[in-house]
Amino acid sequence: EVQLVESGGGLVKPGGSLRLSCAASGFTFSSYSMHWVRQAPGKGLEWVSSISGSASDIYYADSVKGRFTISRDNAKNSLDLQMDSLRAEDTAVYYCARDSSPVRIFGLIQDYFDFWGRGTLVTVSS
């Protein structure tokens, strides 16, 4: 059974740092790209960052680029998100999600987030 469990959330002051982790189990972690997705209180889902299985490809949303760093440890089946220079607008529940792996079907690419963790709450406030 695929399981993703986030940890590391909490209360932090503006300008501070926090490191989130996602513990993965039930699948060959190194074979899958992984994502961080966040949801501010009462708002919609926002993609934050992605990392390929080998960590060779990394992407960030413009809203976090230069402040957040995604990484993974395939030996420990762990995904991390280092968040620096935090702002009030970074307050959200942060989810890790597994990528299904892209497949081209009938001319379009099929790719999706097939498993999600329960999330961890990050609150940025003075």
Added chain:
Amino acid sequence: SSELTQDPAVSVALGQTVRITCQGDSLRSYYASWYQQKPGQAPVLVIYGKNNRPSGIPDRFSGSNSGNTASLTITGAQAEDEADYYCNSRDSTTDHWMFGGGTKLTVL
């Protein structure tokens, strides 16, 4: 920048059919995937690809794609389908992922 557009809210009578749409240029390259989210819970994948349901998702959920528009259809909506629904795809130019703004479905 590329984005996905959804109607903020839709309502449907119990047992009737409802369609939730998602528009965006990225859908000309990537299939949309659809996620259901109930209050206080993590999103759950309900439709992916051309029209595929993960194990455990009722067959009243279906999807379709045409040009820059993807649709999620619930045929015979149930009370438990009341939730927020989000579409998702990827920008083939930037490789960034994106979500639609979400559609709040009310079952009357």
